[in-house]
Every structure is written in structure tokens, then in C-alpha cells.
Amino acid sequence: MGKKQNRKVFIASGVATILMLLAIYSISTYTGSARTDAGISVILIPKVIDEDNDFWGAITEGARLAAQEKNIDLAIMGTAAETDVNGQNRIIEEAIEKKPNAIVLAPSAYEETVPYARKIQEAGIKLVIIDSKLSENLGAAFVATDNVEGGRKMSEFVKDDIDENSVIGIVGHVKGTSTAAEREQGIREGLGKYESQIADVVFCDSSYSKAFQVTCDMIEEHPDMNIIFGMNEYSAVGAARAVKALGLEQQITMVGFDSSLEEVEMLEAGVFDAIVVQRPMNMGYLGVSMAYQISLSTEMPQDIDSGSVLITSDTIYTEENQKLLFPFRESN
Amino acid sequence: MLGKKKSSYFKSLQGKINLSLLLIVAIAVISFMLISLQQSKKVIRETSVEYTAQLLKMVNENIDSYIGNMENIAQIVTGDSDVSSYLFSEGTVDALFGTRVEQEFKTLMESRKDIYNIGIIGENHRYLINDKETVMNPYANLEGQEWYQMALAGGESLTSSHVQNVVQNEYPWVVTLSKGILGPKDSGKRGVLFVDLNYSSIRNLCENLNLGTKGYVFILDAQGNLIYHPKQQLIYSGFWEEEFDKVQEIKNGTVYSKDKQRMYTVTRSDVTGWSVVGVTDEKEMLASLEKIKVLYYLMAVALIGVAMMLSVTLMDVITKPLFNLRETMKRVENGELDVEIKEPDSADEIADLVQSFKRMLAEIRQLIDRNVREQREKRKSELNALQAQINPHFLYNTLDSIIWMAEDGNTKDVVLMTSSLARLLRRSISNKNEIVTLREEVEYTQSYLVIQKMRYKDKLEYAFDLDERVLGIEIVKLLIQPLVENSIYHGLKYKENGKGMLAVSVAKEQDDIIIRVMDNGVGMTEEQLEHIFDERVIDHKRNGVGVLNVHRRIQLHYGPEYGLSFESEKGVGTTATIRIPYRTLGEV
Known part of the structure; x- marks a missing residue:
């Protein structure tokens, strides 16, 4: 009489048991491991791909570490020369074709890269800008060294030695670039009331020989100059070569920015009194990490400081600093 | 309503067994699964730990061999007299020592590609690193370096990984092993040997x-x-x-x-x-455990599913006969004693139960049948006994009639009446045989009517209309005579004028025999007709023998569809009709 009904009840109980089992399964699975490693793909476009370039090598290494840590499918695409703006723009278009979840871009040009960066966003791909700014505020995140802070570190190092008689010179890299402007701003902020002691600001267009030349000219013009800031590797090394050539290592306190083997040698030799170095590995790591996070959620645009460190001749060989100054290379 | 149904399901045997089975299977499967998972996890972890430890051990052994090798080199170099001579000889060094030491370093470094630098440095800053051409970094600041200090103090040190800046323009990542070198006895001179292991290894x-x-x-x-x-x-x-x-x-x-x-x-x-x-x-x-987990859960689901299906089918096999039995019992409860009980296919306990029930039911049926039969027999014999009695008034009256006729010398009539009476009495007394042929019954009735005719003279006329074909049929005796008697005493006796007519007809109508007793007596009102079978109105003078008795006996013998019926009209007459089957009694 109620036989069919009975069977329905029984089957319902069985199905309930099975559903319960599945529920337990999914709960145990989801509490056991949040399944976020959902195959995020990221393309990193540095300014240059160059085995011998420590800065970009470290960025790539940091990016790889982040990719490994979060199971990101990371591809790196780039040009062979930092100045190949058109080449990078082409590569951006290629990267968009590959439809990654996110692109981490170190723009080669302040202006010319903008339309291509916009294309990335228009294609629905998340964009993270690293290292250098664009003329427009694009990208969901900007990971770079806080250059104002870096500049401030430079000037704060020499602050104790400054008095009314100090003559300060600044050798910048490219006039009008954001990094040059920001570092100069930082130096001025750090100097505080001695800001007026800055006698001259010259630019070398990121060339060692021009840096050498403009420094010699500047010293000739201000023979009493006793503090020189070099605002990137080219300007710092070029200026240091000039100071060394003029034999003024003792008279002039030099603070450089960025590092190279030559710069470290001159720091060890006492030509530089200090240098401020960036943390490119952090930049790569944070850039890819941000790309990953943004791909998983909609986060507000933000700026992230990847950090900088001031190193003197005494601190070259600290555990931490030697890692920054002497990136390990297989060729050593 | 659903809840009620559900609860009834959980109360049913099928429900209980099914759910218990499901519960047992679920508990068993789930515990098995959880234990297996736990075990798998343990095994995976142990395997992983073992594997990792194995790999790490290899790394360690390699490192030990690198360091051991460095120590060997240190041992060789520090024990070399040329090294001592080169470092500690007074004045300018004999170039020969330098060449020999250089040669030795070269040999050592060629044998071991993982060695980056081998160098000796005296406290007097006389040094030889790798070869004579290598220039020491003037800014090296050896005194600030721990490996140099410790070795100089006579000890031995192994650094962590670091950038070696001893050689000018070179900043390799190395691990440095250093060891002190002692000058000739009492010279107080000291030196340091260092071996740099390429960090990349x-x-x-x-x-x-x-x-x-x-x-x-x-x-x-x-x-x-x-x-x-x-x-x-x-x-x-x-x-x-x-x-x-x-x-x-x-x-x-x-x-x-x-x-x-x-x-x-x-x-x-x-x-x-x-x-x-x-x-x-x-x-x-x-x-990998995740995969195993998916597999286990799928298996658990499948097992429970299979168990459910099996349980449903098994339950059908087990409970279907039970269910049938219950249905049958319900019908029996409702009085259907002749239900058909299906034989179960199996030979299990339920089959036994069904068999027992079947036997029991048969017994009950038998008992009831016997009871009914016995009751009927009893009733029949009672009725027969009653019927067999000849009304004593009739007997007295007849005897009186005979006496009067004898007194009148009417011998012929006396003989006729006496012989008729004798025939009647003989029939009555031969009580044993309650089955007679219709012919015999008719003859009996005729004997009776002969007597009555002699008593009532012209007041009674009668006639028989008999179908010869059916007279051989055996019937229950004393069916017709009581009706005739009834007609005479209740119909004709009270008729005030005209002749009393009585007709008996026996005829076959389809499969039945119809016997009619008709009179033109006073008849009955409808009310009387309605109460004709009521026992209360039985005339006690006639000892209760009458139409009811006839009716009952017909029904007892032939079944309820047969019997006696009356038609009557007041002042016109009455017709009594007996309907019995056309068959010899005893045939079914």
C-alpha cells in the first residue's frame, strides 16, 4: 500500500547520507587547503633582458621566486636594449595576445609607453607597473623604489658634515625624468635648511663620459665644492671618475645612487663615502606578488615602496649588503 | 501527513532493517575511509620525510667532501716547508720558494675545480694567492675579517658564504677555510692559509x-x-x-x-x-592525498549506493512474502476464510510461517464446516422429529370418523379410511428415511386427502396435476402434506359457502421443480401474509408443525435460493409454491 512511498523514504535517506558524505568531503577539502592556486598566469616585461645586468637580473630572480611560491605561470618577455622603446611596445602587444591574467611592466618610456599600457588594461588584463612611472596613472599597482626617500637617505648621510661653507653639487641622470626629479626632491628635503648650499645641478643623460665631463666643469666652476651627489649609476660613477682623476677624493664627500662593481670598488677605495642602493629583487618579487593578488581580487590601486639601503665602506660586507651589492652570478 | 508516513516507515520492519543496514554500511565505510585516509597521510608524510632526508644527506655528504677536501689542502699547504720558507724567510724571498709554492697551488687547483682561491698571507703582509701575478686588494682590510684573525691566532675557521675581496677587482662568492701557519720555532712569526670554495658548488x-x-x-x-x-x-x-x-x-x-x-x-x-x-x-x-581522498569518497558513495540497492532488493525478497502474509491475514481477519495463500518460493522461516498459517486456516475452516454441518444436522433432525409427529387431533377425529362409519355399517368406507390411515401412520413411523421420491410424497398426500375428503364430504374437492417426468426425483419428505393440511385448516375449513377446491400440481420449470398447493379458501390479508413465517403465530394446536418448518427444511437441504412462498387474496384463496432443484437429493 505505502510500498512506493517507503522506497522513496529509503532512497531519500540514502541520498541524504551520500550528500552528507560529499558535504564532509568539500568541507574537509576547503578547510584543509584554500584552493587559490588557480593557475594564474603573469607576464613580466622588464626594460631589458640582459644576463650581465645585475639590476634587471635581480628583478627577474625576485619575480621567479614569487612565481614559484604562488604557483604562478610566469613568462618573461623583453628587449635586448633598455632604450628600445618601440621594441618594448611591440612586446607589450605580443604579451596581450597571450591573454595572461596580469602583466607586470617596467615601462621603457615615460610618454611613449602610455598607449600600450592602456591597451593592456583595455584587454581586461591586470596591470602592475614596476620601477618607473608613466605620465598617466595607469595600472592597479605601482611597485618601485621610493626615490624621494632614497634621495633623503643620501643627503641625511652628509648632513652632520654640512655647514654654511659647504658647496654641494648634484649630478643628475636625465633632466625631466621622474626618478631624477624625485631623488633631487629627496636630497633637498634631507638637507633642510642647508638646501641653499646646493651650488649646481648638472645632467649627464646617463652617460659615463658626459658625467665625467659635466662634473669636471662643475668643479672647475666651484673649486670649493666638497659634496657631490650622483643620482644614478652613470652619473655617480662618471662623477667619481672625475673626482678621482682630479685627485679630490679627500676634499669631496661623494654619495652615489645604484651600484655596479666599479661603484663598489670606489666605495671600498674611499672615493665614495656612501651609496644608496635599491632592492630590485624585492621589486620583482612584489611586482609579481601584487599581480597575483590583483588577479584574484579587485584591490584598490596602490603604490608600494620596494625599499633602498644606504651602504658605507664599513657595511659593504655585512651579510645583507653583500647580497645586494654582489648579486650571485654563475660566471663568478 | 508526510511526517506521519515517514514515522510509519521507520516503524515498519522493512524500514528498520533498511535503515539499520544503511547506517551500518555508512558507519563502516566512513570509518574505514577515515582510517585509510589517516594512514595514507601518515605513509605519504613518512615517505616524503624519508625521501627528503635522503636527498639532504647527499647534499651534506657532498658538502662534507668539499670541506674535507679543503682541509686536506690546508693540511698539505700548512705542512709544506716551502710555504714556511716563502712566508717567513728574512730579507728578500728566494724566488725559488715562490715558484714551488705557486706550482703546488696550481696542482691543487687543477685537481679541484671547486676551489676558487688558495692563498697564504704572512703577518708581514707577504703573500701569495693562486700565483705570483695575483695582486691583493689594497682595501681588503684583512684585520677586520674574522677568518684571518682566527687563523692568525693559531686556530682554524670556516666562514659562512661571503664575498671574498682579497684579490683586487674580484669579488667572488665563496666559503673560506682558514688555518694558521706557524713560523720557525721561537721566531714568533705567524701566517694564514686560506682556501676559498666556490660558492656555486x-x-x-x-x-x-x-x-x-x-x-x-x-x-x-x-x-x-x-x-x-x-x-x-x-x-x-x-x-x-x-x-x-x-x-x-x-x-x-x-x-x-x-x-x-x-x-x-x-x-x-x-x-x-x-x-x-x-x-x-x-x-x-x-x-597526492587529495587524489586518494577523491577516490575514497567516490568509493564510499558508490558503496553506500550499492548497499542501498542491494538492501532494497534483498528487502523485497525477505519482506515480500511477509507482506503478502500480512495482507492474507488481514483478509482472513475480515472473514474471508477461503482466501488463496500463495506458496512462498523459498524454504526459509517465512515459508514455514506461511505453511503454518495455511495449516491453521485449513483447520479453522474444517472446524467451522463441521460446526455448521453439525448444527444443520441437529436442526434437521429436530425438524424432522417435529414433522414426523402426526397431529393427534387428526388421529382422534379420523378414528371417530371410522367408529361412526362402522356403526353405520359402512364397511367399505371404513376399509378405505382405515387403510389410508394405516398408510399414513406407516409413513410417519418409518422415521429413519427422510428422503422419499416425489411419487411417494404425492401418494402420502393422497392418502391424507382421502381421509380428509371422507371427513369433509362435499365440502372438499381436490385434484392432482402431476408431471410424470419428475415423480422419480427424491426429495425431503413431508413437504406437500403440511401445506395441504394448512390449506384445509386455515383456508377451506372457514369457507362459508361453495365447494372447497384444492389443487396440487407438480411441474418442471427449467432446472427447478415447482410444487403448488392452491385452494379457494378464505385467503389471507396482506398483513397475515407478511407474518406467515413468524413463529409466534404458529398454531399451537398443531404443535408448531407448519409452513415455517417446511420452508426451513427446504433451505437446509437445498440452500437459501430455494424455499416456500405464498400468494393469497382475502376471500379468493391461497397458493403455496415450493421451489426445489430438479435433481435427486444427495447429488450436488
Whole structure:
């Protein structure tokens, strides 16, 4: 009489048991491991791909570490020369074709890269800008060294030695670039009331020989100059070569920015009194990490400081600093 | 309503067994699954730990062999008299010593590609590193370096990984082993030997180790300094944390990070005191467990599904006969004693039960039948006994009639009447035989009517209309005579004028025999007709023998569809009709 009904009840109980089992399964699975490693793909476009370039090598290494840590499918695409703006723009278009979840871009040009960066966003791909700014505020995140802070570190190092008689010179890299402007701003902020002691600001267009030349000219013009800031590797090394050539290592306190083997040698030799170095590995790591996070959620645009460190001749060989100054290379 | 149904299901035997089975299977399957999973997890973890430890041991052995090799070199060099002579000879050094030492260094370095520098440095800053051409870095600041200081003090030191800046323009990553060199006795002169191991050999060991995509290896020296870590810079910047304290505490074995997501497998070398630590990602390690888990859960679901299906089918086999039995019992309860009981196919307990019930039911049926039969027999004999009695008034009256006729000398009539009476009495007394042929019954009735005719004279006329074909049929006796008697006493006797007519007809109508007794007596009102079978109105003078008795006996013998019926009209007459089947009694 109620036989069919009975069977329905029984089957319902069985199905309930099975559903319960599945529920337990999914709960145990989801509490056991949040399944976020959902195959995020990221393309990193540095300014240059160059085995011998420590800065970009470290960025790539940091990016790889982040990719490994979060199971990101990371591809790196780039040009062979930092100045190949058109080449990078082409590569951006290629990267968009590959439809990654996110692109981490170190723009080669302040202006010319903008339309291509916009294309990335228009294609629905998340964009993270690293290292250098664009003329427009694009990208969901900007990971770079806080250059104002870096500049401030430079000037704060020499602050104790400054008095009314100090003559300060600044050798910048490219006039009008954001990094040059920001570092100069930082130096001025750090100097505080001695800001007026800055006698001259010259630019070398990121060339060692021009840096050498403009420094010699500047010293000739201000023979009493006793503090020189070099605002990137080219300007710092070029200026240091000039100071060394003029034999003024003792008279002039030099603070450089960025590092190279030559710069470290001159720091060890006492030509530089200090240098401020960036943390490119952090930049790569944070850039890819941000790309990953943004791909998983909609986060507000933000700026992230990847950090900088001031190193003197005494601190070259600290555990931490030697890692920054002497990136390990297989060729050593 | 649903709840009610449900609860009734849970109360039913089928429900109980099915649900218990489901519960048992579910509990068994789930516990088996959980235990298996736990066990698998353990095995996977143990295997992983063992595998990792094996790899790390190899790394450690390699490092030990590198360091051992460096120590051998140190042993050879520090014991070399040429080295001592080169470092400590007074005045200018004989170029010969330098060449010999250089040659020795060359040989050593060619045999070991992992050695980056071999150098000796005297306290007097006389030095030889690799070869004579190599220039020492003027800014090297040896006194500020621990490996130099310790060796100079006569000890031996093994540095962590660091950038070696001793040679001008070269900044290689190395691990440095240093050892003091003593000058000739009492000279108080001291020197230092250092051997630089190319860091890439250690780094490669670690980088080439595969501990899964998220796993990696790091090395700590005896003091807890990092020798190698893939994320060293991130650690300094605070973007990556490693629980070095925990690792330092154990010499060999495994320890978990605070969040249980990373497992550290530590192997510490007795030679160097370095700890090679493998870091495995817990989730990654247990990734294969996820697959097993899916498999187990699917299996559990399938098993429970199969168990359910089996249980339903099994229950059909077990409970279907029970269910049938219950239905049958219900029908029996409702009085259907002649239900058909299906024989179960199996020979189990339920089959036994069904058999028992069947036997029981048969017994009941038999008992009831016997009871009915006995009751009927009893009733029949009672009725027969009553019927067999001849009304004494009739007897007296007849005898009186005979006396009067004898007194009148009417011998002929006396003979006729007496013989008729004798025939009647004989029939009545032959009580044993209650079955007679219709002919005999008719004859009996005729004898009776002869007597009555003689008594009532012209007041009674009668006639028989008999179908000869049916007279041979055997019937229950005394069916017709009581009706005739009834007609005479209740119909004709009270008729005031005209002749009383009585007609008896026996005819066959289809499969029945119809016997009619008609009179033109006073008849009955409808009310009388309605109460004709009521026992109360039975005339007690006639000892209750009458139409009711006839009717009952017909029904007892032939069944309820047969019997006696009356038609009557007041002042016109009455017709009594007997309907019995056309068959010899005893035939069914």
C-alpha cells in the first residue's frame, strides 16, 4: 500500500547520507587547503633582458621566486636594449595576445609607453607597473623604489658634515625624468635648511663620459665644492671618475645612487663615502606578488615602496649588503 | 501527513532493517575511509620525510667532501716547508720558494675545480694567492675579517658564504677555510692559509635538489648564519619568514612551521656543523592525498549506493512474502476464510510461517464446516422429529370418523379410511428415511386427502396435476402434506359457502421443480401474509408443525435460493409454491 512511498523514504535517506558524505568531503577539502592556486598566469616585461645586468637580473630572480611560491605561470618577455622603446611596445602587444591574467611592466618610456599600457588594461588584463612611472596613472599597482626617500637617505648621510661653507653639487641622470626629479626632491628635503648650499645641478643623460665631463666643469666652476651627489649609476660613477682623476677624493664627500662593481670598488677605495642602493629583487618579487593578488581580487590601486639601503665602506660586507651589492652570478 | 508516513516507515520492519543496514554500511565505510585516509597521510608524510632526508644527506655528504677536501689542502699547504720558507724567510724571498709554492697551488687547483682561491698571507703582509701575478686588494682590510684573525691566532675557521675581496677587482662568492701557519720555532712569526670554495658548488647542490615546486633547501652554519637561502634578500627585507630558531634546536629530524604549512627536515653535518634544511610545502606534499581522498569518497558513495540497492532488493525478497502474509491475514481477519495463500518460493522461516498459517486456516475452516454441518444436522433432525409427529387431533377425529362409519355399517368406507390411515401412520413411523421420491410424497398426500375428503364430504374437492417426468426425483419428505393440511385448516375449513377446491400440481420449470398447493379458501390479508413465517403465530394446536418448518427444511437441504412462498387474496384463496432443484437429493 505505502510500498512506493517507503522506497522513496529509503532512497531519500540514502541520498541524504551520500550528500552528507560529499558535504564532509568539500568541507574537509576547503578547510584543509584554500584552493587559490588557480593557475594564474603573469607576464613580466622588464626594460631589458640582459644576463650581465645585475639590476634587471635581480628583478627577474625576485619575480621567479614569487612565481614559484604562488604557483604562478610566469613568462618573461623583453628587449635586448633598455632604450628600445618601440621594441618594448611591440612586446607589450605580443604579451596581450597571450591573454595572461596580469602583466607586470617596467615601462621603457615615460610618454611613449602610455598607449600600450592602456591597451593592456583595455584587454581586461591586470596591470602592475614596476620601477618607473608613466605620465598617466595607469595600472592597479605601482611597485618601485621610493626615490624621494632614497634621495633623503643620501643627503641625511652628509648632513652632520654640512655647514654654511659647504658647496654641494648634484649630478643628475636625465633632466625631466621622474626618478631624477624625485631623488633631487629627496636630497633637498634631507638637507633642510642647508638646501641653499646646493651650488649646481648638472645632467649627464646617463652617460659615463658626459658625467665625467659635466662634473669636471662643475668643479672647475666651484673649486670649493666638497659634496657631490650622483643620482644614478652613470652619473655617480662618471662623477667619481672625475673626482678621482682630479685627485679630490679627500676634499669631496661623494654619495652615489645604484651600484655596479666599479661603484663598489670606489666605495671600498674611499672615493665614495656612501651609496644608496635599491632592492630590485624585492621589486620583482612584489611586482609579481601584487599581480597575483590583483588577479584574484579587485584591490584598490596602490603604490608600494620596494625599499633602498644606504651602504658605507664599513657595511659593504655585512651579510645583507653583500647580497645586494654582489648579486650571485654563475660566471663568478 | 508526510511526517506521519515517514514515522510509519521507520516503524515498519522493512524500514528498520533498511535503515539499520544503511547506517551500518555508512558507519563502516566512513570509518574505514577515515582510517585509510589517516594512514595514507601518515605513509605519504613518512615517505616524503624519508625521501627528503635522503636527498639532504647527499647534499651534506657532498658538502662534507668539499670541506674535507679543503682541509686536506690546508693540511698539505700548512705542512709544506716551502710555504714556511716563502712566508717567513728574512730579507728578500728566494724566488725559488715562490715558484714551488705557486706550482703546488696550481696542482691543487687543477685537481679541484671547486676551489676558487688558495692563498697564504704572512703577518708581514707577504703573500701569495693562486700565483705570483695575483695582486691583493689594497682595501681588503684583512684585520677586520674574522677568518684571518682566527687563523692568525693559531686556530682554524670556516666562514659562512661571503664575498671574498682579497684579490683586487674580484669579488667572488665563496666559503673560506682558514688555518694558521706557524713560523720557525721561537721566531714568533705567524701566517694564514686560506682556501676559498666556490660558492656555486654549494648553491648548485641546493638549487638542483627537487623538493616539489614550492619546496627548497637552505643551509645554516653552526652559528646559525645563512650560508644559502633562495630567498635570502626577501628575508632581510621582511617579505619572507623562516623559523630558524626551531631549526637550530634540532640536529636531525623534522619540525613544522607555526602555521603547519611548511615542514623543515633538518640534517646536521658532524664535520662542518652545518645544517642542511629541506623545506617542503605541506599542501604540495599532500597533493597526492587529495587524489586518494577523491577516490575514497567516490568509493564510499558508490558503496553506500550499492548497499542501498542491494538492501532494497534483498528487502523485497525477505519482506515480500511477509507482506503478502500480512495482507492474507488481514483478509482472513475480515472473514474471508477461503482466501488463496500463495506458496512462498523459498524454504526459509517465512515459508514455514506461511505453511503454518495455511495449516491453521485449513483447520479453522474444517472446524467451522463441521460446526455448521453439525448444527444443520441437529436442526434437521429436530425438524424432522417435529414433522414426523402426526397431529393427534387428526388421529382422534379420523378414528371417530371410522367408529361412526362402522356403526353405520359402512364397511367399505371404513376399509378405505382405515387403510389410508394405516398408510399414513406407516409413513410417519418409518422415521429413519427422510428422503422419499416425489411419487411417494404425492401418494402420502393422497392418502391424507382421502381421509380428509371422507371427513369433509362435499365440502372438499381436490385434484392432482402431476408431471410424470419428475415423480422419480427424491426429495425431503413431508413437504406437500403440511401445506395441504394448512390449506384445509386455515383456508377451506372457514369457507362459508361453495365447494372447497384444492389443487396440487407438480411441474418442471427449467432446472427447478415447482410444487403448488392452491385452494379457494378464505385467503389471507396482506398483513397475515407478511407474518406467515413468524413463529409466534404458529398454531399451537398443531404443535408448531407448519409452513415455517417446511420452508426451513427446504433451505437446509437445498440452500437459501430455494424455499416456500405464498400468494393469497382475502376471500379468493391461497397458493403455496415450493421451489426445489430438479435433481435427486444427495447429488450436488
